[in-house]
Amino acid sequence: MTTQRVFSGIQPTGEPHLGNFLGAIKNYVRMQDGHDAVYCIVDMHAITVPQDPADLRASTLRMGQLLMASGLDPQQCTLFVQSQVPQHAQLGWLMETTVSFGELSRMTQFKDKSDRSEFISSALFTYPALQAADILLYDTNFVPVGDDQRQHLELARDAAQRFNSRFGETFVVPEHVIPPVAARIMDLQRPNDKMSKSAEAENGLIMMLEPLKSIEKKFKRAVTDSDDEVRFDRDNKPGVSNLLEILSAVTDTDPETLATQYTQYGRLKVDTAEAVISVLQPIQERYAELAADPAETQRLLRIGAEKAREIAEVVYERARDNIGFLA
Numbered sequence: 001m002t003t004q005r006v007f008s009g010i011q012p013t014g015e016p017h018l019g020n021f022l023g024a025i026k027n028y029v030r031m032q033d034g035h036d037a038v039y040c041i042v043d044m045h046a047i048t049v050p051q052d053p054a055d056l057r058a059s060t061l062r063m064g065q066l067l068m069a070s071g072l073d074p075q076q077c078t079l080f081v082q083s084q085v086p087q088h089a090q091l092g093w094l095m096e097t098t099v100s101f102g103e104l105s106r107m108t109q110f111k112d113k114s115d116r117s118e119f120i121s122s123a124l125f126t127y128p129a130l131q132a133a134d135i136l137l138y139d140t141n142f143v144p145v146g147d148d149q150r151q152h153l154e155l156a157r158d159a160a161q162r163f164n165s166r167f168g169e170t171f172v173v174p175e176h177v178i179p180p181v182a183a184r185i186m187d188l189q190r191p192n193d194k195m196s197k198s199a200e201a202e203n204g205l206i207m208m209l210e211p212l213k214s215i216e217k218k219f220k221r222a223v224t225d226s227d228d229e230v231r232f233d234r235d236n237k238p239g240v241s242n243l244l245e246i247l248s249a250v251t252d253t254d255p256e257t258l259a260t261q262y263t264q265y266g267r268l269k270v271d272t273a274e275a276v277i278s279v280l281q282p283i284q285e286r287y288a289e290l291a292a293d294p295a296e297t298q299r300l301l302r303i304g305a306e307k308a309r310e311i312a313e314v315v316y317e318r319a320r321d322n323i324g325f326l327a
Contacts (some may be wrong), residue, residue: 004141006031007174009040009082009134010067012060013051018206018276019185019195021070022249027144027177029071037077038138038308039067041301044082044089045131048124061294064301066208069287078311080304082134087312091137092130094319098159099129108151132156137312140174150176167322171315185246188222191238209284212277219243219273230262240265243272250275 008028010016016025028039043060060081072079082088104110107128123130135143135156143153153176160171185195189204197205204222206215224239232255234241241255247268248255262268290297321327 003034003036005036005038005138006142006144006177007038007040007135007138007140008144009042009045009131010063011046012041012043012063013046013056014059014197015062016066016208017195017197018208018246018280021208021280022185022246024144025067025070026249028067028077031142031144031177032072032077035142038140038311039072039077039079040082040134040308041067041080042082042131042134045127048121048127050119061297062291064297065290065294066283066287068297068300069283069290070208074300074304078304078307079301080308081301084302084305085137085308085312087137087309087316088130088134091133091312091316091319094163094323095129095133095136095159096126098163099132099155103155103158104128106151107155128152128155129159132159135174136160136171137315138308139172139311139315141172142177143174144177150178163319167319167324170319170322185249186238186242188218188239188242191223191242206276208280209287210280212281212284215277215280216273219269219276222269222272224265224269228265230259230265230268232256232259240268243268247272247275250279 008024010020010024028037031037041060041063043056046056046059064079064081067079068074104125110125110128131152132155135153136159143156145153153174157173160173164170164173187193187195187204188206195205203218206218222239222243224243225237229237230240230244231237232241232244244255244258247253247258250272251258262271317327
């Protein structure tokens, strides 16, 4: 039986938070067992908005170290930096000719990001085509993504099917994998809003490398409600449900089952904080070890890029030949 391939990419800019870890990274680690797992640090996507070159290099390296510290094993998966595999840009152009202006216009993330930026690059508008290329370049079967990326994956599926229809069977049509819980971790202070690095206040945001005492304090101050009944009800009890969902994701226990074990919000907050800290503490310790030897991280990422190029070249040549380019 052929091992099925998993692919996902993550932006290097900005330190990942608890929502990124539980909604994506934790699933990356889980899926490297039993799959041919390919994970990409998408620095080409990062430059769709202005970046300081030195900061971009540093954050790309830091992301590689944090992913490895979280459990991604370069011996077990293919972990690399997007810009070190030129086929991403090459296939990205073919995808720009495959998706339509209307499809790109409907991308909700473009509307959100363009509203927050003075300079709007053309790449910010077209980057979903590059994202489709990222996925299709590896004959990907499954893409573990957060719920907010579902629209982009649907575009990649449509692009693959359209290209295959026009030029013959070229791409595998991927499927998404969204964790049953923790796909959308919410802000601890504004539990109706997704946890985000762009939040107005940091009190509701848990960073992966945040001091442990600070994490504990933020959970103790998490917003709940006034009726003091612990039950999992996203619509009517968003704050309590967010805590239960975080605890569920960390402990791999059903949130409804967890709710029956508590009668007080205080105990739920303490237990959720302790569970999160128990997961993040060894990650922080491993990250510190990797950060002390940046040359080794770069070496491992270059090896990953070599492995990725071997796969990507085969798929790009297939697309190039089918569309009619000269070899």
